[in-house]
Amino acid sequence: MGWARRILTYHSKRWQPFWDTPWSRLWLFATAVFCIFSVIGFFDDLMTDGTHPYAVVLIVAAMCGLNAVLWIILMARLPLFIVGPLIIFEFYLGTVITWACTWAGRTFNLPPAPAKQGIHFAAWGILIVTIAAYGFFVGYFRAEGIATGKIRAELDMAHGIQKTLVPPISLRTDLFEVYGLSEPSDKVGGDLVDAVILPGGDMIAYVADIAGHGLPAGILMGMLKTAARTALLDAADGHPATSLPQLLEKLNRVLPDVKEPQMYATLTAFRLNADGSAWYAMAASPPVLHWSPNRPETRWVHEEQFPLGLLPVTGFGGETIHLAPGDLLVVATDGVLEACDRKEEEFGIERLEQAIEANARRPAAEIADGILAKARAFGRQSDDQTLLVIRRM
Numbered sequence: 001m002g003w004a005r006r007i008l009t010y011h012s013k014r015w016q017p018f019w020d021t022p023w024s025r026l027w028l029f030a031t032a033v034f035c036i037f038s039v040i041g042f043f044d045d046l047m048t049d050g051t052h053p054y055a056v057v058l059i060v061a062a063m064c065g066l067n068a069v070l071w072i073i074l075m076a077r078l079p080l081f082i083v084g085p086l087i088i089f090e091f092y093l094g095t096v097i098t099w100a101c102t103w104a105g106r107t108f109n110l111p112p113a114p115a116k117q118g119i120h121f122a123a124w125g126i127l128i129v130t131i132a133a134y135g136f137f138v139g140y141f142r143a144e145g146i147a148t149g150k151i152r153a154e155l156d157m158a159h160g161i162q163k164t165l166v167p168p169i170s171l172r173t174d175l176f177e178v179y180g181l182s183e184p185s186d187k188v189g190g191d192l193v194d195a196v197i198l199p200g201g202d203m204i205a206y207v208a209d210i211a212g213h214g215l216p217a218g219i220l221m222g223m224l225k226t227a228a229r230t231a232l233l234d235a236a237d238g239h240p241a242t243s244l245p246q247l248l249e250k251l252n253r254v255l256p257d258v259k260e261p262q263m264y265a266t267l268t269a270f271r272l273n274a275d276g277s278a279w280y281a282m283a284a285s286p287p288v289l290h291w292s293p294n295r296p297e298t299r300w301v302h303e304e305q306f307p308l309g310l311l312p313v314t315g316f317g318g319e320t321i322h323l324a325p326g327d328l329l330v331v332a333t334d335g336v337l338e339a340c341d342r343k344e345e346e347f348g349i350e351r352l353e354q355a356i357e358a359n360a361r362r363p364a365a366e367i368a369d370g371i372l373a374k375a376r377a378f379g380r381q382s383d384d385q386t387l388l389v390i391r392r393m
Contacts, residue, residue, distance in 0.1 A: 025143040032136035033072060034065035035129040041065075042125040050118025053110035056101045057122060061129070063097050165222050169195045170365065171203065175393050176272045178205050179364035182386040183335075183372065189384035190217025191333050192225055198236040204243070206269035207388045209285070209333045211262070211307075217384075220259050224308075227254045235271075241318060244269045244281035248308065248316035252283075255309030264310035268331050270390060271318075278392075280329075281318035283308050286337055289353055290321070291328040291360050298353045301329075323392035330356050330390075332371065335383035339375045347378050364389040 041061025045052045052060075067090075074082055104110060113121065166189070169180035180193035190210030197203050208224055210217040231250040235243040247269060255265065268285040272278050280288065284307035290299040301321065306313045323329070332352055339347040352371065359370040368387045375385065 025140060025147070028136050028140035028143065030069050030072065032133045032140060033068050035133035035136065036065075037068035038062065038065035038129050039126050042122040042129070045118060045122040045125075049115045050120070050122055051112045051115055052101075052118065053105060054113055054118075054121055055104060055108070055110050057118075057125065059101055059104055060097055061125065063093075063100065067093060165225055166192055166194075168365075169193055169205070169388075171195050171197060171205075172393075173197070173201060173203055173272070173274065175274065175276050176203060177364050177391040177393060178203065178272070178389070179368055180205070180207065180386070180388040181368055181372075182384060183381070184218075184384045185335065185381050186214050188215050188218035190214075190221045191335065191384035191386035192221045193386050193388050194225060194228065196229065196232050196235075198232075200236050201274035202236065202240065203272045204232055204235060204247075204269060205272065205388060205390060206247075206267060207285070207331045207333060207386055208265050208267040208308075209384070209386065211264050211266075216260070216263070220255075220263060220265070223258050224251065224255065224265055227251055240271055240273055240277070241279055241320065244271055244279055244318040245316045248281055248283050248305075249314060252306075252308045252313065252316070256312070259309055264307040266307050268388075270321075270329065272390065276323070276392070278321050278323050279318050280321050281305075281316060283316065286332065286334065287349060289328075289330045289332075289349070289356055291330070291356050292324060293326045293360075294324060298356060300349070325392055327392045328356065328360055328367070328389065330367070330371070331388040333384065333386040335381065335385035336371065336375045336387065338383060339379040339381060339385075341379040345379075347375050351375075351378065364391050 038061035041057055041059075041064050044060055045057045071086060074086060112118075166182045169178060171178045178195050180195065182189060182191045182193050184191070190212060192208040192210075193206075194208075195203060195205035206228065208221070208228075210220050210224070228247065228251060231247050232243075235247070238246075248267065251265070251267070264284075266284045266286075268280065268282045268288060270278060270280050280301065280303075282288070282303040283305045285302075287300040287302040290301050292299070303317070303319065305316060321329075330352070337347055337349060337352065351374070355371045355374045356367065359367045362370070367389050371387055372385060375381075
């Protein structure tokens with residue numbers, strides 16, 4: 001039944017923008033469709049040499065127009081399987097129209113129209129409803145164009161805010177080089193990469209991934225960055241090993257009050273100290289890939305933790321990680337790992353590992369660019385793609 005769910009989901013998404021249109025604009029479209037299909041009533045009168053009573057012609061035209069509007073409304077509101085009953089109804093529509101016309105003719109004793117006048121009536125009717133339909137369509141597209149222009153302007157503004165909140169990160173200390181970038185799949189994304197140099201020369205770098213993408217995820221991402229930066233104001237105090245668990249604890253307490261219940265964030269953070277020591281902490285994140293020129297294989301670093309903002313849990317931990325000169329740490333979000341080719345095969349950790357090994361001795365920025373290029377050549381981008389690359393100098 002998976003195929004059926006995919007069809008219904010596609011159908012729902014395809015019609016959703018139409019149905020979400022306010023009635024103040026939607027009525028223009030419905031009226032235009034009504035006018036277009038009411039032409040059938042006048043055409044039917046022309047085919048009988050204009051002899052139908054004028055009222056009967058209008059009844060047929062109105063019922064044909066309403067039938068077309070009914071299709072639009074039901075197709076937009078109801079599941080796809082409603083098409084079957086609608087098609088069956090079409091076979092009986094002619095009978096219903098004939099009964100309505102017969103009833104009206106007998107009840108009101110409607111005389112046939114003179115052929116010449118009837119043809120003129122039908123011709124004028126076609127001309128009038130066609131012009132009316134054109135006018136309503138123009139009104140509808142004008143209203144939609146204005147609304148779309150406003151939305152595009154707002155998205156462009158949000159995209160500018162996105163670039164301000166998540167610019168490419170390029171920082172260097174005496175012992176560490178850090179580079180990060182994020183490419184949203186929409187105008188606004190929910191991924192975040194950030195790095196902060198603490199007063200003593202230590203650095204904290206992290207990658208966060210908000211569940212979903214688009215404007216809601218982007219808004220929560222901005223809140224998370226603000227909360228993280230605020231929490232890191234005191235990170236220079238106390239033992240370095242406790243700074244990352246405390247960061248995760250604080251974010252997990254703050255996020256539930258500023259998000260929708262189903263939203264959450266995953267996060268991987270590193271503390272890179274001026275003396276060369278390093279720690280990491282993770283919250284439901286993909287593995288960190290640790291490449292070293294002194295080992296033949298790339299090591300995967302992962303830790304089982306709950307995501308942030310979903311459950312009121314405590315006990316987030318942090319671990320130390322030994323980095324020798326030349327070592328690399330690479331973090332990629334789901335948008336990179338889950339890029340799919342035409343066969344629905346994911347890019348995955350193994351291909352990410354291969355991309356790292358092929359570019360490991362290049363500058364951090366070139367490593368990130370090489371990974372993204374390989375992921376995009378493999379499959380289309382369907383989610384925000386974010387990378388954090390750390391090199392021990």
